[in-house]
Amino acid sequence: MSSDPWGRVDETGTVYVRTADGEQVVGSWQAGSPEEALAYFERKYEGLVVEIGLLEKRVQTTDLSAKDAQVAIDHIREQVDAHHAVGDLSALRVRLDKLVATVESRREERRQQRAKQSDEARKAKEDLVVEAEQLAQSDQWRAAGERLRALVDTWKGLPRLDRKSDDELWHRFSHARSAFSKRRKGHFAQLDAQREEARRTKERLVAEAEALSGSTDWGPTAARYRELMADWKAAGRAQREHEDDLWNRFRGAQDVFFAARSSVFAERDAEQTENLKLKEELAEEAEKLLPIGDLKSARAAFRSINERWEAIGHVPRDARPKVEGRMHTVERALQEAEEAEWRRTNPEARARAEGLTGQLQAAVDKLRAQIEQARAQGNSARADKLERELEGRQALLDQALKGLQEFGG
Template sequence: MENKDLLEEAKKFGFIQDNQVWLKPFMDFPARQVGEVKEVEDESLVYFAHRFDQFQEKVMALIKKIEESENKGSFLMKVMHLKEQIGKYDAVGDFEALHKILTNAENEIKAAISRNRDKNLSTKIAMITEAEGLQESIDWKGTSERLKELRANWIKTGPVEKALNEEIEERFRTAVEHFFTRKKDFFEDKHAMLNRTLDKYKALIAQSEELKHSDDFEGTTKKLKELQNQWKEVGGNLPRKTSNELWTKFRAAHNYFFERLKNRITETKVESKEKFMEDNLNRKKQLVVEAEELLNLKNMQEATTKAKELQATWKKVGPAKGAESDRVWERFMIACDKVFEMSSLEHYMRKKPLPAEKNSPADQIHARINALRDFIKYDKQEVDVLETNLGKLSTAPSNETFRTMLQGKIRNFNRKITTKTELIDFLKSRLNNSPAASAETTVEAGSENATRQE
């Protein structure tokens, strides 16, 4: 607008009085001085008209922003501030029109705010309803995240009517705090429970550590098994890493003890076995003595029965080890063989009784010695035949079973020869110990010598 036009516009709303520039009254605002005439009155009016244009531009720029903005409520205070300045701003112009523009803007903003507050109230009531529905939840993680989202959205949501603000704020805060208080109490209880569980496990580990060096193997085994049962009953939900570390310590103490127990059992078994073997050997030695004494019995049928009983007893005694065991077995076998050979000899003698004139005790002994010599001769003949057959047998693998059988028979006949030879010595000892037969023995010996010299 040119200065001429501005001057005309200024004179509509202002005037000069006493060298001062005045704004005419409008609405409820009285006339007021806005400045002084510097030099020329019209120029002063134009100057204050320019100031009005500047103020009007500021108002219209604000109105434009309000129209373009979605959040009109944020401009309310600026509108009210400019509206308040209308009664103070030093300028000359149509302030009434600006007042109406700002008033309309203020009313529109307040209406928008009212609508937004209703919308905000609806939104916040929905958030309160959701928060109150979640306040008893035990989904601690998921609910915590959702309530945090609601709390952030609550802050972003605009205000509601002041009369309702305190009530809905309290309801929302109470619901959210109720959940987080429960969550805090739960994890405090859980932490305390985990500590109690941890203490129980540590106590069981400490007891196990104390027991692992014990030499009371039987009693400690029972105690450790009871500790293992207690460990299972503790339960709890410790972190996996912590649980594994505790179990490793607990198991190590038990493994240490039971490894010692295993070694002790092995040692005891060895000791028991050695004692068992020693007792068996002593028992077998006693059976040998009993078997060797059977030849002194007059009734060889009774001796044979007792020999068989001793053999049955021998089988029940159990094993013995070492070279001495083999020697004891050899003695026992020969002693029994002597009894059986002597029994066979007696059976043979009963079939060939001696004539009455040669039936003295010495004659009886001589007859038995001679019979044994005949038996030995027959046995040697058998051995010769067997050895001849063995020598003729080829080394083919198919003959191995037969070879083994022949070798076994040879060993048996040699054992019989040895047994009969020892029986002859036994009978000779009887003959030598018999006073009535001493002279006859001397004559027999001389006769035998003469025969050998011939």
């Protein structure tokens, strides 16, 4: 019989292992010595020790799932419980129990981690939904559309939640995207309609502009082109493929008209500049009539000058007041000379002037006689009063005499 601290072999070759519950049969050994039997089953024990050690390391250092770890533990425990090894089986059970506790701890950690990840994923998806619902009301079509596409990619990268929660959030997210797409489609449909209306309006404006391009009715046509330009701006933009072509035609028609007008105006300006030069020469000729001497010859000369003046035509607008003012000055001098001549040769006026002069002379003579009489009588106050009256009558008489001299007498 052979034995060691954890087992023995009896005389029949039966191998036993010592446990806290007493000896347990390990197996029967008939092929060799008892020492060889114990050594064989001790090696089996060492194999279990190694296997448990490897499993402990895998649990601690790898991502071995709790389920797979538990299967491995159960497999080793079956071998330990079957007592097919010689050694401290209780110590192996203690290690296996600790390993079970470790696995359960890891399982709980992973459960909490998954719960945390799920909460984070839920929060992230809720944030995506809220942002998507805000974007659904945006009018920044390009930026909002690009952002919504980015949110979809972000959503796809997040873990799934429980089916109910995930479906509810996705429904809100998808609804927001659909609402935005519907609004954007409606906006661009309306924009297309507006641009089509703008195209039709601008085609009408182009047709009128082209019809007016050959007009020589410069003022009204230029005014109408300004109105057409205002209508063009108010019409809004047509589709991109039509806008530039319509504008080129519209602008081209205007250019034809205004180029023709500019050419005509340039010729007219040159003609009016020459007219101005001629009229300035006539104004200078008229000014040589001043001061008026021989009224009859001056009047005939001015009439000749004026006839040539009227035949010349228009001058530049800004030069007109000055050159016409020179002619008006000479014309006024002629008029004043004619009025003076009329007054001098008018018999009725001469008679009136002579009558008035005679009356004033008589009144002056009478006042002088009265003054002399008052002085002789010593009535100085009356004399002074009469002298003041005499001064007024004398002034009127001097003026009347002067007017009478204009009649040559």
